[in-house]
């Protein structure tokens with residue numbers, strides 16, 4: 001659907017007429033359906049039409065530019081296909097070049113993670129989410145991201161750099177890389193990962209799977225085959241609050257210790273399987289409930305809460 005939901009204005013008008021108190025009606029969200037795998041910008045962001053130049057189709061980039069320009073939470077339907085980013089340009093945050101920037105709440109709904117693939121083509125990371133916005137990714141693969149290598153401090157997050165409230169459902173983040181930290185995901189606000197996988201991402205300076213600087217929840221998910229060539233935190237690097245529930249962390253690699261993870265904050269493992277070790281720094285705490293995790297580093301405070309549970313619950 002290239003245009004805003006037909007009848008939206010009429011609906012709002014009727015709501016307003018039926019609401020003589022004058023209280024503003026709730027605006028419905030807008031839905032776009034991408035109909036091209038091309039990478040082209042929107043011709044006029046904010047006009048309600050997802051229409052690219054020069055081809056006049058609804059591309060993923062155009063849909064995001066349009067969604068960014070509209071204040072309500074929008075939905076972008078992304079059918080099966082490989083969406084390869086081809087417009088080069090880094091350190092740009094309006095989704096016009098390089099990475100796909102998200103500055104407004106949006107639901108990005110793919111068909112299936114194995115069929116709907118967003119590939120950064122190694123021209124930049126894939127997604128950058130900024131501001132206090134809510135973003136849901138479902139049934140997509142995020143791959144091929146690689147942010148610029150020559151700019152200090154802004155190249156964390158090979159696949160996704162998150163500053164908002166991000167839910168990743170039924171999705172895969174794989175084969176992204178960065179010369180800094182956070183090969184797959186760099187989280188600076190809140191990420192909830194559900195039924196998803198973070199696979200085979202690489203980084204030069206730790207946290208090859210996920211770098212967490214704020215709040216992270218990993219539910220029923222897999223973090224595996226990520227590799228950092230320097231530092232620790234092959235699977236996960238936690239600087240703040242992270243909870244891993246019903247998940248598997250395995251086959252990750254780090255330089256020396258910390259192949260499974262590195263913890264500088266508060267990290268919970270609940271009903272999870274972790275192979276490799278977690279490297280812990282002083283001041284960190286790692287809680288275990290029905291999970292076995294090996295420890296390395298000089299700051300290990302591992303609290304196995306399972307022993308406090310009734311026998312029937314251990």
Ligand SMILES: [Ca+2]
Nearest residue numbers: 042044045049
């Ligand atoms: Ca437009």
Ligand SMILES: [Ca+2]
Nearest residue numbers: 092093099128
């Ligand atoms: Ca950007």
Ligand SMILES: [Ca+2]
Nearest residue numbers: 092097098099
């Ligand atoms: Ca960009």
